[in-house]
Amino acid sequence: MTSTIDEWRSFLARWSQEWADAWDPEHARDERDEEARRERRLGFAPAAEERIAAAEKRLGHRLPPSYRTFLQVSDGWRHAGGFVRLLAGTEGLRRHEDAARMAEFYQRELGENSAPEEVLLAGMWQRALQLDVESDLTYVLMDPGDVGDDGEWAVYCYASWRAAPPERYASFRAFMEAMHQEFHGLCVNRLGPKFVNATTEALDASVEEARREALRGRHEAAEAALNLAVAYGRPRAVGLRDQIRRLSGQTGMGSFGLLLEDPRYAPELLPVIAAEQVGHGRPGDRAAWTHLLRGAADTVRETGEEILRRFQEGTFRYTAEGPFGRAVEEARELARWGDADAAWHVLRAALPEWQPLGPDHLAPLGLLADPLLGPLCTRERGRELLATPRAGQRGDTPVPAPDLDPPGLAWLSETGPGDALVPYRFLLVEGVDPAELPARAGADDSAVLSEPMTSWETQRRRHGNREVSTWDDRALASVGRAGPDWSFAFEPAQGRGFDERRFVSPAVAASPGTRALVVWSDPAEPHHPGVFHLSVAENGEERYAFTVRKTTITKRGDIPDAFDPDRLFPQGEPLADRLGERRTLEALASGFGVRLPRHALTRGRLHTFTTRSWSRPPAPGEPYTVLRFERRRSR
Structure with missing residues (x-):
């Protein structure tokens, strides 16, 4: 950083020499450029303290530290970057007084929630001092109202042809270093590998x-x-x-x-x-x-x-x-x-x-x-x-990033209204590879796994179904491993209503020779009573099941104490709080050693297949509706 007189002197001398070595007579503006090349100097003689003090008196401000020190080395500067041909010293420095006519625009943009930076910029145009003397439609403005803890004033560089807000630099020192970088970048573009120093x-x-x-x-x-x-x-x-x-x-x-x-x-x-x-x-x-x-x-x-x-x-x-x-x-x-x-x-x-x-x-x-x-x-x-050393290099091994997936199943109870996974339903099957699930729970013998899809692609495919039946409740389920010995088929069940009278647990068909379980959660909302269902099957038969609603619990089979719904869903506890759901999910994870991968279900890609219907066909005399949708091209 260029702060002291010696640092400014070294920095400016280096810049001048680099500019002279890269000088192109075809780009020379006038004789002053030829003179600067011969002298290998873009600057001017130092400004005496009396000249600096006189400029401060004329302008009504003590100049900021880095600009003041710069003047003690060079009273002005030629070719500051690519678009400012002459930068002011003590004589050329003047009040800008909104010569760019931008104050009204920026003040009109202010509102009650405007950031402090926006307020500063809106007032800058009236109070700034103008540094550019000759430029390509570029203003360099130094703002006495935007002052850092070190006493430095912010410098703004504005060019209307850039169609962008002014570029802000924390100090004159930072502005000049950026212009030196701009000079280098332009020389690289113009001279390529020949630009060496x-x-x-x-x-x-x-x-x-x-x-x-x-x-x-x-x-x-x-x-x-x-x-x-x-x-x-x-x-x-x-x-x-x-x-x-x-x-x-x-x-x-x-x-x-x-x-x-x-x-x-x-x-x-x-x-x-x-x-x-x-x-x-x-x-x-x-x-x-x-x-x-x-x-x-x-x-x-x-x-x-x-x-x-x-x-x-x-x-x-x-x-x-x-x-x-x-x-x-x-x-x-x-x-x-x-x-x-x-x-x-x-x-x-x-x-x-x-x-x-x-x-x-x-x-x-x-x-x-x-x-x-x-x-x-x-x-x-x-x-x-x-942060991991690689390619034969040595270094410190970084602390591993945290895993993405929480353990078990309880995280499902933490999803809120509007979450893509709520409501949800899933089938877990023990001792079965995920690739075998279509054969056990598929809609028909032709059911196969799709290529892995994102949740968004799965949802789009699900909603692309041209026929909807009030009884045919097949799921387009994402498939994966639910732990060391289990596989899962999971579907967000938006729009699906759990009807206990017609519900057929797919766990029964999936369980010959093993165990399977089904969970269906449709959380309570202000205008929806909610329901939670669990059913467990083994060797093709349902062993036990329960369904919890706002005021009732129905049970079937010999339910183990660990899954006793009366204990998991105590009377009087609001179903909307999902505490009973969480307890049940925790008990399932502990009792069966299962889990579901949150990251894969929400942000990853998983295979899918279409399951058999989770509802039975209508009995004789039961009404049902089938809706068919056709896509027609507009003429």
């Missing part, structure tokens, strides 16, 4: 060290160094920084820079962007995709087209080489049956053995794009991945 060499060395630090797990220090290098326009820094950003949960931040055009990295990075632009199972935005790859070689564009096609068809899968690749396949098998935490544990254990595709590859970014493994990579887990 002590600053670029030091920054490039810091980028290489940041790469090693990132692989050692010290991602925060690496990101800070890379952010500075990006601000100075160092091309390599962008791709490295963006990898850290994505795994930190900053989706949509950056596009990996030049790495996308490198055939080594494109197969890993393009799917991450496709997952955001296209979305799993949704049509792709081909125009955006074409624009993204406009400068890439033919081989990279062909790779991109293939990736886009696989996303559109829903067939993309992330793969990797070596031990980590084998862990990916093992984790995918666990994730597709709902065991998100076990899947992540497998990936986490294999991370140290992950190997990059090239020197600028920092982490297995492709995980984020995988339809099954991507949902496992929460923000916390992404940071855990970044």
